[in-house]
Amino acid sequence: MKRMPEKDVGFWASLIAWLVAHKNESGYAGLAGVMALLRATYIGKDTWPRRLLDAAMCSIFAFFLQPTLQVIGSVFNWNFSPGATQVAAVFLGFLGVDWLSTKLRRLIDKRLGDSNADSQ
Secondary structure, eight states: OOOOTTOOHHHHHHHHHHHHHTHHHHHHHHHHHHHHHHHHHHHOOSOHHHHHHHHHHHHHHHHTHHHHHHHHHHHHTOOOOHHHHHHHHHHHHHHOHHHHHHHHHHHHHHHHTOTTSTTO
């Protein structure tokens, strides 16, 4: 039997160890993705590939939500509980990435003085 050097068992062990260490973040990121998928299915306006992409983006944002809130909290001397992070992640999944990007674009356009920002 020929050995395959690219099939390193240590890689899989380190990947599983990383997933176990981040199981809480992965859990609420998955929950945010499910919420985004359910919302897009309920509305029914998008195709399935777009729904899945929206759910994946929500999951990625939700995964990095806790570290981001920790950094913001350390700057302003606030404390966020893990439960608040989970609720925020699910809320992000409910609103969706398209809603968030629309709000951010309006805010940026307003800050830059775009006259078209108020009519959107």
